[in-house]
Amino acid sequence: MMQEKISLKDVSKAYDTRSTEVLALDRINLSVADGEFVALVGPSGCGKSTLLYIVGGFLDAEGEVLVNGAPIDGPGVDRGVVFQEYALFPWMTVRKNIAYGPRQRGMTDADCNNLAARLIKLIGLDGFADRYPRELSGGMKQRVAIARMLAGDPEVFLLDEPLGALDAQTREIMQDELLRIWLNNKKTVIMVTHDVVEAVFLASRICVMSARPGRIVKEFRVQLDRGRSREEIMLSDEFNRIRNDVWLAVREQALLMPKQ
Amino acid sequence: MTTARRNVRDRLGWVVDGILPIAILVAAWQLFASIGAINEAMLPSPYGIGLALFDLATGPEIRENLLVTLYRAFGGAALGCACGVAVGIAMARSEAFDAVVSPLVSATYSLPKTAIVPLLILWVGIGHTMAVLAVFLTCLLPTVVQTYHGVTATPNVIVWSARSLGASRREVLWHILLPHALPDILTGIRVALGFSFVVAISAEMIASTAGVGRLIFMYGENGSYAYMFAAITSVVIVAFAADRLLLLLSSRLLSWHVSQRGGHS
Numbered sequence: 001m002m003q004e005k006i007s008l009k010d011v012s013k014a015y016d017t018r019s020t021e022v023l024a025l026d027r028i029n030l031s032v033a034d035g036e037f038v039a040l041v042g043p044s045g046c047g048k049s050t051l052l053y054i055v056g057g058f059l060d061a062e063g064e065v066l067v068n069g070a071p072i073d074g075p076g077v078d079r080g081v082v083f084q085e086y087a088l089f090p091w092m093t094v095r096k097n098i099a100y101g102p103r104q105r106g107m108t109d110a111d112c113n114n115l116a117a118r119l120i121k122l123i124g125l126d127g128f129a130d131r132y133p134r135e136l137s138g139g140m141k142q143r144v145a146i147a148r149m150l151a152g153d154p155e156v157f158l159l160d161e162p163l164g165a166l167d168a169q170t171r172e173i174m175q176d177e178l179l180r181i182w183l184n185n186k187k188t189v190i191m192v193t194h195d196v197v198e199a200v201f202l203a204s205r206i207c208v209m210s211a212r213p214g215r216i217v218k219e220f221r222v223q224l225d226r227g228r229s230r231e232e233i234m235l236s237d238e239f240n241r242i243r244n245d246v247w248l249a250v251r252e253q254a255l256l257m258p259k260q
Numbered sequence: 261m262t263t264a265r266r267n268v269r270d271r272l273g274w275v276v277d278g279i280l281p282i283a284i285l286v287a288a289w290q291l292f293a294s295i296g297a298i299n300e301a302m303l304p305s306p307y308g309i310g311l312a313l314f315d316l317a318t319g320p321e322i323r324e325n326l327l328v329t330l331y332r333a334f335g336g337a338a339l340g341c342a343c344g345v346a347v348g349i350a351m352a353r354s355e356a357f358d359a360v361v362s363p364l365v366s367a368t369y370s371l372p373k374t375a376i377v378p379l380l381i382l383w384v385g386i387g388h389t390m391a392v393l394a395v396f397l398t399c400l401l402p403t404v405v406q407t408y409h410g411v412t413a414t415p416n417v418i419v420w421s422a423r424s425l426g427a428s429r430r431e432v433l434w435h436i437l438l439p440h441a442l443p444d445i446l447t448g449i450r451v452a453l454g455f456s457f458v459v460a461i462s463a464e465m466i467a468s469t470a471g472v473g474r475l476i477f478m479y480g481e482n483g484s485y486a487y488m489f490a491a492i493t494s495v496v497i498v499a500f501a502a503d504r505l506l507l508l509l510s511s512r513l514l515s516w517h518v519s520q521r522g523g524h525s
Contacts, residue, residue: 088418091517100425134517
């Protein structure tokens, strides 16, 4: 058994609305091992992003969230995050966005610039170091957001539909990059996605969440040989078998959602 | 044609576009005055105003009074904007503070601050303090409102990103909330700066021993309308220059912002 990185014990979250209290998450228990890539999938409104924000320390919740066995106290540099809406700092250039984390850790200017230059090369944005976010396309912004998280050198990656706003082609390219980064770094990843194919392609474990109140209703282990090409993986019988099972599980939950 | 040359032409074109309507108005005004359609005792001609302006510009009177007014307008504006930003941030950051201050802001926002000049005279007398205080109160509210808006409109995900990259709560204020609010704060300062001249001069007209407001009022009382218009023109020139300087500063500070995507404001 690998070492436990993140542990959620009876995590519940209720939102106050004007008239009533809505239960968004209902006693979530989840244990993520070091180096695991967990995908959270489920019908929209099931609270999967809320769960990610709780692990990030951005939202308070009932129950316990442990990272490396210790309860979390708000956000921390051990947990890096990428949001669907990029959340870049608009007043900072690409270089300064990426260098923000290292600079906060007290790294020297020279080292910050070296690290930023290396990451800019990694994400294929050479020549864009001094551009502002508004001058970049959606795909480029998302790559900068990922590079900014990597520069923070976190132990855990929290990804909230990081590729949700991208077109199909850019999305596949970014999935390949994410997969490569995960395989090379052996970091722990929790990713929220509504794309079942993406979840099966990237994750080592998939948790299917129920309609509100969110609970984890099914888990799938994904053991694919990631050394193969995307075509080989996606056309294999085992890939499609898991994809079908996960899709069916999500579909069942979506049908249980009240009609809006 | 090179880009640089085209830019120069664009700029010159803009200056011509901006000045042309004013030039036509002044020319028509002069024409009607010259043919005697306007009684110069009621409305002086542009030529007469020009002569008066030249006369004023060579003497100490306008310079000294203009300096007094500038001191009051800029002093009050600087204090008002600084406090406005601080109060706006405090309101955005503390619900308790917001609950106390927000009703006060709403209640006094649309009050013309010149209306309380008599009260200010009663409290602090006639002079710099009264005028600066009136300008201060005028500049306070637009910056409070704009700062509050800019800070509260900061998306959570940007704040959360900074926190997860190691920013403390205090650093979030300096690194995230203030830069995000900067475009709004500068809008507030621009409004405040415009008001600052109006209020400084109005306060001087109501009661003062120095300043352009008093000068304009005095010329008007004496029937020296050419000199009155010349004094008004000098204020317009200074206020226009101050506004342009602020716009230039804003575009420097906000080169990252979407509002700067080409063109000029």
